[in-house]
Amino acid sequence: MIDHLRQMAIFARVVDEGSFRAAAKDVGLAPSRISETVSELETYLGITLLYRTTRKITLTNEGRIFYARVVEMMRSAEAGLNELNALSLDPVGALRISIPAFLATGPLSTAVAVFAKRHPNVAFSVAYTDHPLDLIDGGFDMSIRVGWLEDSSMMSRKLANGQRVLVAGVDYAQGRKSPKRPSDLDDWDWIRYQQRSDTTEFISSTGKVEKATGNAQIEVDSIDAVYHLATQNMGVTILPSFLADRGIASGELIQLLPEWELSELGIYAVWPDKSRRESLTLLFVRFLAEEGLCHPEDGKMA
Missing domain, CATH: 1.10.10.10 (Winged helix-like DNA-binding domain superfamily/Winged helix DNA-binding domain)
Incomplete structure (x- = not known):
């Protein structure tokens, strides 16, 4: 046997x-x-x-x-x-996970590194892609998904809210009249991210909703490319806050319309109802939810 x-x-x-x-x-x-x-x-x-x-x-x-x-x-x-490994505080096994490619250089990848250092007997295989993957057919133990979850038989847990920031290259923005409202951006050049809608919705401090749809000369499928093109003063775009903060701190980018909010995106861990590595998966999900994603000073995802 x-x-x-x-x-x-x-x-x-x-x-x-x-x-x-x-x-x-x-x-x-x-x-x-x-x-x-x-x-x-x-x-x-x-x-x-x-x-x-x-x-x-x-x-x-x-x-x-x-x-x-x-x-x-x-x-x-x-x-x-x-379960026995958990009792000994030394989990052993392998996790195959997928993470959106636009989060490859963000806090999620840092969380994987921190968890792996803390548990040296856990091996990771990470697929970075912004395209939908089938967890079962792909042999994944867990996937990170951003946005609204569709109804499914999968288990899920919300990890954090993803903040987004409207930015442009400093030189590009200085060459134009400072926008006061989203509609002022309709004649600006946009750097388009393929996985994002052409129309962007903004919310004012009074709750008013306004949309902006600009012309895009360049469209790419990599958020790192979007960031680089923004620093090259190719137009206005929307970046995850961890990238926007990096460009603003370096003096290459400037935030636009700070008084108008962009909707947050939910960051979720999703895994099969009958994961082959259930306890190890749950251990990692718990780590991400409790300490792996958020800055201790503000509780927000960077």
Whole structure:
């Protein structure tokens, strides 16, 4: 039975990693040995678990059913291990997570580093992307999502509110009449971030809502590129506060319309209801919520 449990664990790793080669690298065995192990399991069960081609592997119907059972078994086993690890204050395991690329140089990445230093036996695999990912198919234990959450079967916890700031390069702003209201920005050049709406909504101190839609000569899919182009005086844009503060402190950027607020964005941790690394995932989520994201002086996400 012990041999079959090992075969089942390797089978699940192949599915999670998407190939025999990737699974072999993860567990430290030769790809040929990984393939043989899965074949031995199929022979024992008398069914085909995986369709194999030269380019990818795909679960059979029987394989999907069996994989779900194997994942449940491994989740229970790992939860037990993590509970014992928690008692010893020395968690062990691996977490595969995704973080929006525009937060790559922000407090979330710092939080990962702090957590990893605090728990040296926890290994991270982090995917930075602003494009939607499927947690289950991608083999992720947790994902950070920004904005409004859609209804789903996933578990979630709000971590912080993301602050946004309207900025422009100092030289660019000084060459134009200082705006008094959002509509004054309609004839300004905008640096457009592809994942953001063309129209920006502002709220005044009295609660009045006003929108601005400017022309964009440059559109990019990287917030770091947006920041750089703003410092090159290419126009007005909206940045996460941690980037805006950096540019303002260096004297390259200036905040515009400080008396008008931009809506906050919720920062959420999302994970499968039956995560294979449930206790470890919850430990990391708790860390992010309680101390991993916020400045102690203001309680806000930078």
